[in-house]
Amino acid sequence: MRKIVFTAKRSVSSLLVLVVAMLSAPAVMAQNELQYVGELGFSVGGAHYFGDLNTRGALNAVKPTVGVYYRKYFNDYIGVRLHARFLQLGYSDVYNKNEFQRRRNLSFNTNVGELSLQGDFNFFRFNPGTLDHRFTPYFTGGLSIFAFDPYTYYQDKKYHLQPLRTEGQGSAMYPDRKPYGLVSYAFLMGGGFKYNISRSVNVGLEVLYRFTGTDYLDDVSTTYAGAAVFPPLPDGKASIASILQDRSNVTGDPLGVAGRQRGNSRDKDQFATVELSISFLFTSYKCKF
Numbered sequence: 001m002r003k004i005v006f007t008a009k010r011s012v013s014s015l016l017v018l019v020v021a022m023l024s025a026p027a028v029m030a031q032n033e034l035q036y037v038g039e040l041g042f043s044v045g046g047a048h049y050f051g052d053l054n055t056r057g058a059l060n061a062v063k064p065t066v067g068v069y070y071r072k073y074f075n076d077y078i079g080v081r082l083h084a085r086f087l088q089l090g091y092s093d094v095y096n097k098n099e100f101q102r103r104r105n106l107s108f109n110t111n112v113g114e115l116s117l118q119g120d121f122n123f124f125r126f127n128p129g130t131l132d133h134r135f136t137p138y139f140t141g142g143l144s145i146f147a148f149d150p151y152t153y154y155q156d157k158k159y160h161l162q163p164l165r166t167e168g169q170g171s172a173m174y175p176d177r178k179p180y181g182l183v184s185y186a187f188l189m190g191g192g193f194k195y196n197i198s199r200s201v202n203v204g205l206e207v208l209y210r211f212t213g214t215d216y217l218d219d220v221s222t223t224y225a226g227a228a229v230f231p232p233l234p235d236g237k238a239s240i241a242s243i244l245q246d247r248s249n250v251t252g253d254p255l256g257v258a259g260r261q262r263g264n265s266r267d268k269d270q271f272a273t274v275e276l277s278i279s280f281l282f283t284s285y286k287c288k289f
Contacts, residue, residue, distance in 0.1 A: 226258025
C-alpha cells in the first residue's frame with residue numbers, strides 16, 4: 001500500500017510539473033519580442049558638383065550615383081549607417097553666364113569612390129511592421145573619405161589633370177604650391193524620408209550635402225601659373241599641361257597671365273547627392289526583461 005501511495009504521489013507531482021511548464025511557456029515566450037536590428041540597403045540617384053566652375057549653385061550637370069549600405073538600429077529613433085558609394089561629378093564653363101568664367105573655358109569630370117559613416121535621427125518613432133509607426137522624416141550627418149581623379153578631354157583625348165600640375169604645383173616658381181592628393185574627406189549633412197512597405201522592406205529618399213576638405217575636385221583653385229612654368233616640347237610645340245592650364249584662347253585672347261585669378265582658394269569644393277533607396281530588414285528575438 002505504501003508503495004502504491006508513493007507511486008501515486010510521484011505521478012501527481014510529475015503531472016503538476018508538466019501543467020506548470022505548459023502554463024508558463026506562453027509567459028516565457030511573451031517575454032520575447034521581435035525586434036529590428038538593422039537593414040541592408042541599395043541606393044541610386046544623381047550627384048552634382050559645386051565649386052570654382054559652378055559658383056552660382058546651378059543644377060545643370062547631374063551625374064549618376066549608386067551605393068550600398070548597412071544601417072544598425074539602436075532604437076526606434078537612432079541608427080548608425082556605413083554607406084559606400086560610387087558617383088560621377090563634372091562641370092564646364094560653357095554653362096556659366098559670367099563673362100570671365102565663360103571665357104576661361106575650363107572643364108572637368110571625375111569618378112568618385114566614397115565611404116561614409118552617418119548617424120541617422122528619426123523625427124518620429126519608426127517601427128517597421130506596424131501601421132502607426134511606418135513613416136518618418138529623418139536627419140543624417142557624418143563624415144566620409146573619398147577618392148577622386150579629375151580629367152578632361154582635348155581633341156577627343158582624355159587627360160588626367162593632377163599629374164599635369166596645371167597651377168604650377170611643385171614648380172620652383174611656386175614653392176608654396178604642393179601637388180594635391182587624390183584622397184580627401186567631407187563633412188556630411190542632409191535629410192530624407194523613409195517608409196516601411198512591408199515587415200521586411202523599407203524605401204526612402206535622401207538629400208545629402210558634402211563640405212569637402214579639398215579645393216581640387218575640379219583641378220581649379222588659385223591663380224594662373226603662366227606659360228613660363230610649362231616649357232615647350234622638343235619640337236617647339238606647347239605641352240599639353242600648358243594647353244590645359246589656359247584654354248581661353250578658344251574664346252578670345254588668352255587670359256592665362258601669371259597671377260591672374262583662375263579659381264577661388266578661399267572656399268573648398270562641395271557636392272551633393274539625391275538618392276532613392278530600398279532596404280531589407282534584419283530581425284531577432286530579444287527578451288524584454
